Amino acid sequence: GQQVMQIPQYQHVQEGEDFTTYCNSSTTLSNIQWYKQRPGGHPVFLIQLVKSGEVKKQKRLTFQFGEAKKNSSLHITATQTTDVGTYFCAGVQGAQKLVFGQGTRLTINP
Amino acid sequence: GAVVSQHPSWVICKSGTSVKIECRSLDFQATTMFWYRQFPKQSLMLMATSNEGSKATYEQGVEKDKFLINHASLTLSTLTVTSAHPEDSSFYICSAEVAGRGNTGELFFGEGSRLTVL
Secondary structure, X not given: OOOXXXXXXXXXXXXXXXXXXXXXXXXXXXXXXXXXXXXXXXXEEEEEEOOOOOEEEEOOEEEEEOOOOOEXXXXXXXXXXXXXXXXXXXXXXXXXXXXXXXXXXXXXXX | OOOEEEEOOEEEEOOOOOEEEEEEEOOOOOOEEEEXXXXXXXXXXXXXXXXXXXXXXXXXXXOOOOEEEEEEEOOEEEEEEOOOOHHHOEEEEEEEOOXXXXXXXXXXXXXXXXEEEO
């Protein structure tokens, strides 16, 4: 079945440093989504990428979808304490259900 | 944005009892809702897909007789954990897709329900 691998599992940075999490799928995806879950909270949709090689930005967050539509990344520039949380990628193959990666838990030292 | 409400947020029950969790789409219709289970510091594991007016589709390894799902209307799906045991203690989260809006696939999540079985 479809698998979505996400690394790293944990990342601790100093406030102001950059952060990147990577997502890889065993199969070609029709789209990939990113979610953020704050400690004790529920996942909140960040963005969806559909096109091969697509790059989208949301302020300090940059999302990329690989040319082969099998990998994706989320990069945060100059992290702030409000960025703390777990970031999940979730991939969709065709019309199938969303499969979540394991998540990357980001902690920040102020 | 679309709002999904989940109730209760916290529930503590005795072993052997049943617990019902409700998931409501407040400002949109959801023909499909999803139920996830999340253990501490782990990812979301899809348990079942709830389809309005039909039987739920369960993922492999999920006992359909233990986790009863009912999706009787376009705005409500319920998950009942029957004869709960301590190993059923977890964070249960529902999500929904917006129906009839040129569905982009974006999921809207409920706040989650933390179940503790004593």
